[in-house]
């Protein structure tokens with residue numbers, strides 16, 4: 079049942095339930111008017127209750143396709159809160175803005191300094207195709223969409239990690255100025271934006287994070303204050319330690335000869351249990367890759383190892399074209415420019431730069447090759463593994479942190 083806050087009455091007048099009418103006013107309003115939906119023209123009913131916010135409801139089971147989701151009380155509250163916040167800032171704001179040209183309707187449409195924005199507050203799951211089509215609908219008409227995830231849709235994060243399903247991940251945005259990823263959510267209860275800043279993925283659906291809670295009134299649209307990501311040992315260490323055992327479970331749960339990673343490792347004479355300690359290091363761009371750090375860097379290890387065996391230095395573009403066969407990009411909120419970008423994932427460049435800093439890779443002009451003389455380059459025996467990892471962590475943790483905190487800035 080699609081509920082709305084704007085309808086047309088029998089005289090063709092636009093009626094906006096702005097949350098400020100009294101109960102009596104609403105009741106007499108209801109008695110003396112008939113309403114229809116401005117989008118689908120179907121009859122809608124004014125619902126006045128003591129608990130719920132007054133709204134218009136389509137008749138049950140009838141569909142109104144212009145919105146991205148069936149509305150709920152939380153959705154209506156969010157729309158009103160955001161609407162009043164934006165209009166108090168003297169911006170040109172329109173509730174339930176109708177874009178007839180491409181048959182979409184945003185919760186709120188507004189323009190700021192000649193730029194048009196469409197705000198979509200989202201609670202219900204939306205397929206990635208639907209999400210993408212709506213996003214492109216806006217971009218194709220010069221409008222910037224701002225997707226806000228309803229905070230009640232996130233499960234409570236743990237101190238060191240947050241779980242984000244592929245639905246949640248669609249709300250991840252990228253700040254070009256700070257070169258970092260964040261997820262924008264809005265909480266109706268506290269009337270605040272809750273911003274999760276993401277460091278790196280732990281698994282496909284969990285991330286290290288830091289959070290900021292910013293009351294609506296402290297934000298000047300469209301500037302969302304982001305805190306510069308700052309990786310610390312405290313955040314990094316548990317993850318570095320976890321890597322030591324990763325190979326064992328990867329082997330256990332792998333799919334044998336049809337497993338692309340295990341199969342490639344096997345045919346190159348490598349073992350997933352003997353991964354060197356420089357495989358699986360966090361870099362800023364890694365959020366963009368829809369794979370764990372261990373997984374995509376293991377593929378790179380196979381590539382680098384094979385090039386070393388055949389004594390054949392490589393270019394960054396060689397790595398990109400190799401790795402693109404095995405990894406996909408995460409589906410996050412991005413602009414058409416980012417959608418059309420195929421290779422040159424910043425994560426790969428940042429990782430290769432880090433390996434050069436650690437002297438795992440040698441660099442000569444644009445060519446890279448494995449430094450066979452570095453004691454961390456490979457692990458020969460399983461019984462040496464923990465000792466080598468420990469020494470590696472002692473020696474390079476600060477290099478990893480510095481590289482992470484400075485990358486791309």
Ligand SMILES: [Zn+2]
Pocket residue numbers: 080115116117118119120136141142143
């Ligand atoms: Zn309708």
